Amino acid sequence: MDITKYRKHYLACLHNTIYEEDLDRTFPVARGPDKYDNWEKNNSQHQPKSAEIDPTKVWVASDHHFDHANIIKYANRDFNDVPSMNQTMIEAHNSVVKNDDTVIMGGDIAFCATNKANDFLNCLNGRKILIIGNHDWERKTGKLKDYNVDEVHMSYYVEVDGKEVLITHMPFHSTVMLLNENLTNIHGHIHDKKINHPRYRNMCVEHLDYTPTKLTDILA
Numbered sequence: 001m002d003i004t005k006y007r008k009h010y011l012a013c014l015h016n017t018i019y020e021e022d023l024d025r026t027f028p029v030a031r032g033p034d035k036y037d038n039w040e041k042n043n044s045q046h047q048p049k050s051a052e053i054d055p056t057k058v059w060v061a062s063d064h065h066f067d068h069a070n071i072i073k074y075a076n077r078d079f080n081d082v083p084s085m086n087q088t089m090i091e092a093h094n095s096v097v098k099n100d101d102t103v104i105m106g107g108d109i110a111f112c113a114t115n116k117a118n119d120f121l122n123c124l125n126g127r128k129i130l131i132i133g134n135h136d137w138e139r140k141t142g143k144l145k146d147y148n149v150d151e152v153h154m155s156y157y158v159e160v161d162g163k164e165v166l167i168t169h170m171p172f173h174s175t176v177m178l179l180n181e182n183l184t185n186i187h188g189h190i191h192d193k194k195i196n197h198p199r200y201r202n203m204c205v206e207h208l209d210y211t212p213t214k215l216t217d218i219l220a
Helices: 007-015 021-026 033-043 070-074 082-096 114-122 215-219
Strands: 058-061 102-105 127-131 151-153 156-160 163-167 183-187 200-202
Touching (some): 156 215, 163 215
Parallel strands (some): 058 102, 127 151, 163 183, 183 200
Antiparallel strands (some): 156 163
């Protein structure tokens, strides 16, 4: 497993994101892709060491947006209020993820102060790997939020049953996908929308009944 594979390609796609026309209108290019540039340059020699993972014990979910009132309407979430949304996602997570499992969180964890976001993270079982989302930066400083997670990556590459899998926040650029017919992109960012292509898998919570799903199941 090479977690650095496709990182440069993904960084490039953040600057020029083109998928389907209807998605482009709803989800434009990443906000401040220079933040990803700077993080990449500052961390290229100091990436956290990735533990070997058992794909059968890895879960994925993205774009929780804990404590975000507007996301209920924006992403057509069936909740009456923010507290019930927060509690539902915590309970759903812990109903499937055990403490010795790994969960890959595809970014945009929360819309609140970082210390409050960490309160939500501390309620969630499992070893947590963050894939950086476009809302995971501090607004004032532009620095990555100091989340209580075990690993942080811009993208994550893993091989599962002979498949090359790239896990990202924003969908990978379609032109690069054409270069490798064995590549599957598990992504977040577009919430209840969907890219109608068999090698894109949307892991946003809206598509998972707000419950993390096994990596092997989302690929099946």
